Amino acid sequence: xxxxxxxxxxxxxxxxxxxxxxxxxxxxxxxxxxxxxxxxxxxxxxxxxxxxxxxxxxxxxxxxxxxxxxxxxxxxxxxxxxxxxxxxxxxxxxxxxxxxxxxxxxxxxxxxxxxxxxxxxxxxxxxxxxxxxxxxxxxxxxxxxxxxxxxxxxxxxxxxxxxxxxxxxxxxxxxxxxxxxxxxxxxxxxxxxxxxxxxxxxxxxxxxxxxxxxxxxxxxxxxxxxxxxxxxxxxxxxxxxxxxxxxxxxxxxxxxxxxxxxxxxxxxxxxxxxxxxxxxxxxxxxxxxxxxxxxxxxxxxxxxxxxxxxxxxxxxxxxxxxxxxxxxxxxxxxxxxxxxxxxxxxxxxxxxxxxxxxxxxxxxxxxxxxxxxxxxxxxxxx
Amino acid sequence: xxxxxxxxxxxxxxxxxxxxxxxxxxxxxxxxxxxxxxxxxxxxxxxxxxxxxxxxxxxxxxxxxxxxxxxxxxxxxxxxxxxxxxxxxxxxxxxxxxxxxxxxxxxxxxxxxxxxxxxxxxxxxxxxxxxxxxxxxxxxxxxxxxxxxxxxxxxxxxxxxxxxxxxxxxxxxxxxxxxxxxxxxxxxxxxxxxxxxxxxxxxxxxxxxxxxxxxxxxxxxxxxxxxxxxxxxxxxxxxxxxxxxxxxxxxxxxxxxxxxxxxxxxxxxxxxxxxxxxxxxxxxxxxxxxxxxxxxxxxxxxxxxxxxxxxxxxxxxxxxxxxxxxxxxxxxxxxxxxxxxxxxxxxxxxxxxxxxxxxxxxxxxxxxxxxxxxxxxx
Numbered sequence: 001x002x003x004x005x006x007x008x009x010x011x012x013x014x015x016x017x018x019x020x021x022x023x024x025x026x027x028x029x030x031x032x033x034x035x036x037x038x039x040x041x042x043x044x045x046x047x048x049x050x051x052x053x054x055x056x057x058x059x060x061x062x063x064x065x066x067x068x069x070x071x072x073x074x075x076x077x078x079x080x081x082x083x084x085x086x087x088x089x090x091x092x093x094x095x096x097x098x099x100x101x102x103x104x105x106x107x108x109x110x111x112x113x114x115x116x117x118x119x120x121x122x123x124x125x126x127x128x129x130x131x132x133x134x135x136x137x138x139x140x141x142x143x144x145x146x147x148x149x150x151x152x153x154x155x156x157x158x159x160x161x162x163x164x165x166x167x168x169x170x171x172x173x174x175x176x177x178x179x180x181x182x183x184x185x186x187x188x189x190x191x192x193x194x195x196x197x198x199x200x201x202x203x204x205x206x207x208x209x210x211x212x213x214x215x216x217x218x219x220x221x222x223x224x225x226x227x228x229x230x231x232x233x234x235x236x237x238x239x240x241x242x243x244x245x246x247x248x249x250x251x252x253x254x255x256x257x258x259x260x261x262x263x264x265x266x267x268x269x270x271x272x273x274x275x276x277x278x279x280x281x282x283x284x285x286x287x288x289x290x291x292x293x294x295x296x297x298x299x300x301x302x303x304x305x306x307x308x309x310x311x312x313x314x315x316x317x318x319x320x321x322x323x324x325x326x327x328x329x330x331x332x333x334x335x336x337x338x339x340x341x342x343x344x345x346x347x348x349x350x351x352x353x354x355x356x357x358x359x360x361x362x363x364x365x366x367x368x369x370x371x372x373x374x375x376x377x378x379x380x381x382x
Numbered sequence: 383x384x385x386x387x388x389x390x391x392x393x394x395x396x397x398x399x400x401x402x403x404x405x406x407x408x409x410x411x412x413x414x415x416x417x418x419x420x421x422x423x424x425x426x427x428x429x430x431x432x433x434x435x436x437x438x439x440x441x442x443x444x445x446x447x448x449x450x451x452x453x454x455x456x457x458x459x460x461x462x463x464x465x466x467x468x469x470x471x472x473x474x475x476x477x478x479x480x481x482x483x484x485x486x487x488x489x490x491x492x493x494x495x496x497x498x499x500x501x502x503x504x505x506x507x508x509x510x511x512x513x514x515x516x517x518x519x520x521x522x523x524x525x526x527x528x529x530x531x532x533x534x535x536x537x538x539x540x541x542x543x544x545x546x547x548x549x550x551x552x553x554x555x556x557x558x559x560x561x562x563x564x565x566x567x568x569x570x571x572x573x574x575x576x577x578x579x580x581x582x583x584x585x586x587x588x589x590x591x592x593x594x595x596x597x598x599x600x601x602x603x604x605x606x607x608x609x610x611x612x613x614x615x616x617x618x619x620x621x622x623x624x625x626x627x628x629x630x631x632x633x634x635x636x637x638x639x640x641x642x643x644x645x646x647x648x649x650x651x652x653x654x655x656x657x658x659x660x661x662x663x664x665x666x667x668x669x670x671x672x673x674x675x676x677x678x679x680x681x682x683x684x685x686x687x688x689x690x691x692x693x694x695x696x697x698x699x700x701x702x703x704x705x706x707x708x709x710x711x712x713x714x715x716x717x718x719x720x721x722x723x724x725x726x727x728x729x730x731x732x733x734x735x736x737x738x739x740x741x742x743x744x745x746x747x748x749x750x751x752x753x754x755x756x757x758x759x760x
Contacts, residue, residue: 024496196623
């Protein structure tokens with residue numbers, strides 16, 4: 001019995017030797033979490049990318065030296081974060097270069113935001129995204145956004161109460177944030193849509209606004225190439241067509257006057273139909289909302305007939321606006337909705353044809369939008 | 383004496399269930415898409431049906447030869463020498479597929495521990511599994527009855543959540559290419575490699591009518607639910623073509639599950655922890671199964687499986703660390719283990735049953751024996 005005990009003890013001791021912590025243990029205070037990366041083009045050199053790495057400081061500003069080796073610089077900002085600028089051909093070379101400026105080890109596990117300048121070329125975007133997604137330690141749930149002008153400027157903002165990366169991330173994640181004016185794309189979703197058949201990726205746009213930022217509009221991509229910019233209202237109607245709106249409000253023009261509908265919730269179902277040799281992009285949208293103000297400022301109760309007319313007017317207005325956005329994207333041959341994806345899933349035997357010709361088919365297809373609007377009215381009493 | 387060890391129905395079902403899946407579980411959606419593209423879901427459905435046939439065949443053998451070890455079934459049906467020869471074919475095949483499973487799992491763990499040498503990860507796993515063998519089949523069964531339900535629930539919750547976060551629930555409604563679909567079915571069967579343990583466990587069943595027949599089928603029902611759900615989760619979240627670029631699609635979507643403000647935000651890591659326990663038990667069961675079968679083939683006492691397990695564990699460890707890269711392991715699964723899985727899982731039981739039926743071979747337990755048997759612990 002005694003021998004058995006000693007053998008067990010020996011076995012347990014031996015087992016503790018190869019435990020994996022011996023090789024992968026990293027002290028938390030020796031880490032430098034990169035929370036945001038900005039990628040900008042370098043003037044006159046398409047092979048190089050200007051990277052900015054935003055790193056969280058655990059102790060508020062002070063220390064650190066400007067400049068440094070590896071062609072990089074450390075920007076001193078009176079905050080709890082620090083930016084490292086490096087010009088390089090790819091992400092990992094840039095990270096290695098930036099590591100010469102920091103004694104703490106960079107890591108991408110707590111990453112929040114990947115910002116790419118919308119003027120980058122497709123191979124540059126591909127390089128950044130693919131390197132990031134292939135890095136097993138990186139957080140693929142980070143958001144991917146396009147910077148309208150300089151991505152560096154956004155990561156250098158001083159008007160946010162925390163680091164720009166954290167501030168943007170928190171705002172995007174906030175439940176109360178109205179998300180209809182842009183689109184939230186995570187890095188893995190962008191990569192997935194690149195590889196899916198019959199859908200092109202789309203990414204939200206961030207702009208500098210004074211000393212802070214504004215998230216509005218979206219960029220439609222053709223594979224890795226930023227191709228077409230949709231403004232904030234285009235984005236609203238894109239969401240109306242593509243997925244849903246939540247707690248939205250519209251002012252609907254009607255015979256020189258307006259009425260307002262709020263608490264709008266919508267759902268949409270897209271499909272592709274074929275009739276008489278023509279391809280039809282069919283979208284059934286259901287809209288529910290509450291009338292907040294009628295054309296005579298709620299002075300008298302609306303009759304059912306009048307309310308029904310409001311529903312028709314609103315349906316027509318939303319349909320026209322949505323059709324405009326759909327047609328703009330058709331002209332650009334950019335199916336960011338996924339009509340092509342629906343088509344290939346319904347007709348997998350036509351995979352090769354869809355893979356090759358879908359942009360043209362999408363461009364020449366007829367849009368057919370069916371809008372069901374339901375307006376609820378509480379009457380004149382508050 | 384092993385004759386006195388009787389495992390409960392739940393222990394048998396969980397032991398069987400812990401003896402297959404790890405070889406391909408983390409990447410079978412990619413294999414399905416590689417072979418069948420948009421017919422992948424039909425391939426998965428096809429292999430699920432094939433697996434029920436396989437489970438039923440194994441159940442029929444156990445029911446026809448109650449209390450007889452797999453090796454003895456072979457010798458009874460095919461004769462002493464041919465039976466031993468066919469039974470011994472299983473040994474290198476099983477050693478190969480267990481080593482491949484261990485290697486592929488070490489790749490998965492390397493994502494979380496990139497600096498730890500692969501040989502150390504594999505060594506730690508083999509060491510714990512080897513220690514498990516020495517505790518005996520009764521202890522392994524007790525552990526399986528805890529590990530399997532926990533892993534099952536964890537996988538259901540995780541992949542259920544992954545399914546919920548899909549943007550559109552679009553799946554194909556008809557088969558586009560039957561040949562590609564069947565090719566997918568063929569390529570997916572190795573996920574069940576290890577299922578032959580059902581025959582090795584035959585003497586440990588509690589003798590009650592139907593238990594031997596339905597235990598493997600029930601095991602298959604629970605496992606197939608996971609396989610179906612995992613596949614749907616991957617397809618709804620990632621889609622078809624992106625799968626072709628991911629080494630382990632199931633591990634990939636686990637990374638995408640994050641519970642905001644939860645105690646454990648990254649749910650996926652829980653499954654990795656559970657599956658580590660699962661694969662350790664899986665390796666342990668196979669170390670035991672292989673060693674037990676070798677002892678039987680060599681006409682040794684059953685207790686001699688312990689020293690044999692040292693040799694088999696060492697061979698499997700060395701084979702597992704010999705792999706150079708994942709492509710090599712996937713190639714071995716495709717070229718060697720796929721045809722082997724059809725031969726061992728469907729061909730061999732079909733042959734045994736057919737010959738037993740023609741030769742009218744059957745073992746009938748004495749009525750008394752059946753009444754006196756009681757499950758372990760009762």
